[in-house]
Amino acid sequence: MKRALLFLPLVLGAGLxxxxxxxxxxxxxxxxxxxxxxxxPVFSLPDLHQPDKLITEADLKGRxxxxxxxxxxxxxxxxxxxxxxxxxxEYGVTIVGLNYKDEREAALRWLVELEDPYxxxxxxxxxxxxxxxxxxxxxxxxxxxxxxxxxxRHVGVVDEKVWQTVLAPLIESFGS
Amino acid sequence: MIAEIGHFALILSFCFSxxxxxxxxxxxxxxxxxxxxxxxxxxxxxxxxxxxxxVALTANFLLDDxxxxxxxxxxxxxxPWYYKVSAVWGGHEGSLLLWVLILGGWTAxxxxxxxxxPLDMVARVLGVLGFVNxxxxxxxxLTSNPFNRFLPNWPQDGSDLNPLLQDFxxxxxxxxLYMGYVGFSVAFAFAIAAxxxxxxxxxxARWSRPWTxxxxxFMTAGIALGSWWAYYELGWGGWWFWDPVENASLMPWLAGTxxxxxxxxxxxxxxxxxxxxxxxxxTFSLSLLGTFLVRSGILTSVHAxxxxxxxxxxxxxxLLITIGSSLALYALRAPVVKSRIGFTxxxxxxxxxxxxxxFVVATLTVLGGTLFPLGAEYFGYExxxxxxxxxxxxxxxxxxxxxxxxxGVYSNWKDTRxxxxxxxxxxxxxxxxxxxxxxxxxxxxxxxxxxVGTYIASWLILATFLDVWKKSASKxxxxxxxxxxxxxxxxxxxxxxxxAITILGATITSHYSEEKDxxxxxxTVAEIAGFQFKLLGIEGVRGPNYVSDQAHVTITSSxxxxxxxxHPEKRxxxxxxDVMTEAGIDAGLFRDLYISMGEHLGDGAWAMRVQYKPLVxxxxxxxxxxxxxxxxxxxxxxYRVKLKQRRQQPExxxxxxxASTSAVMPDGGGSTA
Numbered sequence: 001m002k003r004a005l006l007f008l009p010l011v012l013g014a015g016l017x018x019x020x021x022x023x024x025x026x027x028x029x030x031x032x033x034x035x036x037x038x039x040x041p042v043f044s045l046p047d048l049h050q051p052d053k054l055i056t057e058a059d060l061k062g063r064x065x066x067x068x069x070x071x072x073x074x075x076x077x078x079x080x081x082x083x084x085x086x087x088x089x090e091y092g093v094t095i096v097g098l099n100y101k102d103e104r105e106a107a108l109r110w111l112v113e114l115e116d117p118y119x120x121x122x123x124x125x126x127x128x129x130x131x132x133x134x135x136x137x138x139x140x141x142x143x144x145x146x147x148x149x150x151x152x153r154h155v156g157v158v159d160e161k162v163w164q165t166v167l168a169p170l171i172e173s174f175g176s
Numbered sequence: 177m178i179a180e181i182g183h184f185a186l187i188l189s190f191c192f193s194x195x196x197x198x199x200x201x202x203x204x205x206x207x208x209x210x211x212x213x214x215x216x217x218x219x220x221x222x223x224x225x226x227x228x229x230x231v232a233l234t235a236n237f238l239l240d241d242x243x244x245x246x247x248x249x250x251x252x253x254x255x256p257w258y259y260k261v262s263a264v265w266g267g268h269e270g271s272l273l274l275w276v277l278i279l280g281g282w283t284a285x286x287x288x289x290x291x292x293x294p295l296d297m298v299a300r301v302l303g304v305l306g307f308v309n310x311x312x313x314x315x316x317x318l319t320s321n322p323f324n325r326f327l328p329n330w331p332q333d334g335s336d337l338n339p340l341l342q343d344f345x346x347x348x349x350x351x352x353l354y355m356g357y358v359g360f361s362v363a364f365a366f367a368i369a370a371x372x373x374x375x376x377x378x379x380x381a382r383w384s385r386p387w388t389x390x391x392x393x394f395m396t397a398g399i400a401l402g403s404w405w406a407y408y409e410l411g412w413g414g415w416w417f418w419d420p421v422e423n424a425s426l427m428p429w430l431a432g433t434x435x436x437x438x439x440x441x442x443x444x445x446x447x448x449x450x451x452x453x454x455x456x457x458x459t460f461s462l463s464l465l466g467t468f469l470v471r472s473g474i475l476t477s478v479h480a481x482x483x484x485x486x487x488x489x490x491x492x493x494x495l496l497i498t499i500g501s502s503l504a505l506y507a508l509r510a511p512v513v514k515s516r517i518g519f520t521x522x523x524x525x526x527x528x529x530x531x532x533x534x535f536v537v538a539t540l541t542v543l544g545g546t547l548f549p550l551g552a553e554y555f556g557y558e559x560x561x562x563x564x565x566x567x568x569x570x571x572x573x574x575x576x577x578x579x580x581x582x583x584g585v586y587s588n589w590k591d592t593r594x595x596x597x598x599x600x601x602x603x604x605x606x607x608x609x610x611x612x613x614x615x616x617x618x619x620x621x622x623x624x625x626x627x628v629g630t631y632i633a634s635w636l637i638l639a640t641f642l643d644v645w646k647k648s649a650s651k652x653x654x655x656x657x658x659x660x661x662x663x664x665x666x667x668x669x670x671x672x673x674x675x676a677i678t679i680l681g682a683t684i685t686s687h688y689s690e691e692k693d694x695x696x697x698x699x700t701v702a703e704i705a706g707f708q709f710k711l712l713g714i715e716g717v718r719g720p721n722y723v724s725d726q727a728h729v730t731i732t733s734s735x736x737x738x739x740x741x742x743h744p745e746k747r748x749x750x751x752x753x754d755v756m757t758e759a760g761i762d763a764g765l766f767r768d769l770y771i772s773m774g775e776h777l778g779d780g781a782w783a784m785r786v787q788y789k790p791l792v793x794x795x796x797x798x799x800x801x802x803x804x805x806x807x808x809x810x811x812x813x814x815y816r817v818k819l820k821q822r823r824q825q826p827e828x829x830x831x832x833x834x835a836s837t838s839a840v841m842p843d844g845g846g847s848t849a
Binding site for chain 2 (some may be wrong): 002003005006010013016017019020021071073074078079082085086101113114115138149160174
């Protein structure tokens with residue numbers, strides 16, 4: 001009986017091995033997008049700045065835009081932030097911020113301190129919209145066309161390279 | 177040509193490690209002294225060859241040979257020579273080469289400093305280390321060769337090293353960290369050798385202890401260096417992010433801490449053998465798991481290593497073979513006989529067991545938090561676990577651990593009289609209370625977690641000092657009493673104080689740091705925590721491989737004295753076009769003043785971030801205490817007494833036996849080999 005107990009680590013190790021083996025070759029930066037080429041899911045969430053004001057999927061239509069998933073607990077978001085400011089200010093890109101599983105106060109402080117690149121800020125405290133979108137973590141950035149259809153999902157930091165080689169050409173291709 | 181020589185040396189080193197795996201292990205099996213005896217020379221040969229390969233790659237960097245792909249991707253002719261050297265380990269392939277160099281170094285060190293060990297034990301330990309070497313060598317040679325060339329056309333110049341890595345911290349951080357990661361493979365090799373030879377006894381624990389402690393000391397230093405680097409180089413003053421790669425280094429550290437303490441029990445009392453051996457396997461597995469997670473690309477992280485599934489597949493298979501076979505060996509060979517040596521619930525054994533349980537729980541907490549998103553994804557959910565989870569779990573675990581530590585240092589083996597065990601608890605509890613209220617009050621708001629953090633730090637410092645007071649009692653002066661305590665005791669004191677110092681630093685800096693983002697132009701003054709930051713001006717500066725805007729900021733204290741002048745920079749590296757922030761930091765024992773440049777806002781105005789970070793240095797100061805404590809413990813003469821004894825055994829048998837008994841087991845318990 002005691003000897004049988006000693007096999008426990010081996011069994012647990014085998015379980016982990018099975019998991020890793022399944023996950024391998026599954027590059028998280030190319031996670032399949034369940035909602036690719038589908039409309040933004042139906043949602044109704046408060047505005048980060050005005051808790052009384054509700055934002056819905058209808059607000060995400062009319063022009064191509066980026067939806068940026070961020071949170072104050074996410075260090076890479078801080079790295080990414082200055083570049084988002086540049087995109088919004090110098091390139092005139094419309095960016096919707098999806099504040100994900102965060103605290104309202106901390107998020108507002110962040111936007112005051114680091115400045116606010118977002119045309120609209122959605123406050124997704126419980127991560128509901130995040131779940132519907134299939135958000136893996138923060139930061140993530142979705143490209144949405146003028147008709148409100150999700151066209152692309154980028155996992156990780158958006159920087160000059162990502163913008164110039166991936167996002168900008170994509171937006172240009174359907175922007176006009 | 178040099179690259180080819182390096183490649184060839186690497187292949188030779190692989191051959192040596194292959195022989196090192198096969199011959200001595202078979203020799204130990206057949207009890208053939210000749211076959212066992214070749215283990216030491218083979219270990220040396222392997223080190224010489226891998227060193228030659230490493231020197232060859234370094235030479236390629238220094239000579240700017242951009243026909244070598246790895247050099248072209250990680251260097252540039254404009255880089256200063258010292259960054260060319262550190263660029264050797266600036267990418268996946270080269271850092272693996274550093275890894276095997278260090279592994280070769282540890283293997284050779286075991287071969288050199290194992291004269292007091294029985295030959296079959298040496299053969300088995302070196303054989304297991306040789307096997308680990310074979311795995312990593314194959315990994316390099318098959319999937320990640322740093323000596324591949326661009327032929328026939330190669331670039332005129334290299335594409336530069338990631339600017340984040342062009343920094344002093346990155347010259348020293350990876351070697352230190354790898355010394356720790358790889359060092360735990362020695363503890364693993366000893367555990368496997370003991371299982372193979374059926375010699376899982378106190379002697380085995382005594383042999384593995386110093387190696388484990390040295391590895392742990394390096395790992396502590398390595399993690400602290402990484403945290404310090406992130407603090408000044410990433411430009412916004414954070415020092416720990418619970419990033420998967422950081423977690424990958426924290427897990428073996430936590431498990432290694434448990435192992436270090438568990439080995440003490442096994443050595444002194446001969447109990448918890450199976451548990452200790454499992455911990456040694458567990459710690460090493462976590463080191464390997466870290467490698468797998470970082471280099472297979474299954475987790476996203478800011479530590480971007482070029483990752484591809486083929487490499488992941490290889491490491492996973494290596495993990496399967498190594499860990500699978502060692503756990504199987506464990507299941508079949510670990511002793512299940514219940515030890516006859518008794519101990520009560522007030523014994524040191526129990527306190528160290530509690531330490532082990534808490535450290536293993538902490539390790540599993542980090543492991544769970546790191547792997548949970550993967551597991552959940554497999555079952556169709558997508559979740560992320562952020563810093564809030566880890567902070568919450570550690571805010572609970574650390575106080576429990578420290579409170580038990582404060583009592584545990586007074587415990588004796590077998591049993592402790594309650595009077596001895598708890599006599600200092602009232603003092604510790606009562607004195608810590610005002611300290612825990614006054615310190616946060618002096619810094620500002622009295623927040624619950626700040627009070628808890630200060631309380632446990634004070635508790636631990638008091639416990640340590642009262643313990644030192646008790647143990648340093650002497651007929652002469654107290655100072656000579658302190659000098660008479662053993663080096664392992666001094667090491668323990670330093671290590672435990674280090675924990676308290678780090679906790680205090682983390683608590684105070686997390687709660688009472690102040691920061692402000694301000695728009696500044698020449699002449700603007702920003703005030704924070706009573707210090708005035710005045711921007712004198714910004715000028716263009718040209719470095720060897722970058723251009724930069726450098727700000728000149730003077731800081732004056734509230735009394736009007738000039739504290740210092742800082743020069744934060746915004747650098748643009750010429751080849752890659754990457755923009756980097758170099759923070760300006762005035763470091764002090766009690767506070768750091770920190771200023772970093774944000775975006776240019778036009779008209780000579782810049783967004784600037786100024787920060788006041790109290791006690792932030794204590795985070796790393798504590799780690800210095802811990803590392804030094806570990807090294808002190810290893811320097812204890814009792815690890816060398818055995819050696820002398822064995823050499824001189826025939827003539828002076830009795831006298832030295834006495835000496836060794838008193839040195840190894842002051843309490844008279846346990847068993848010797």
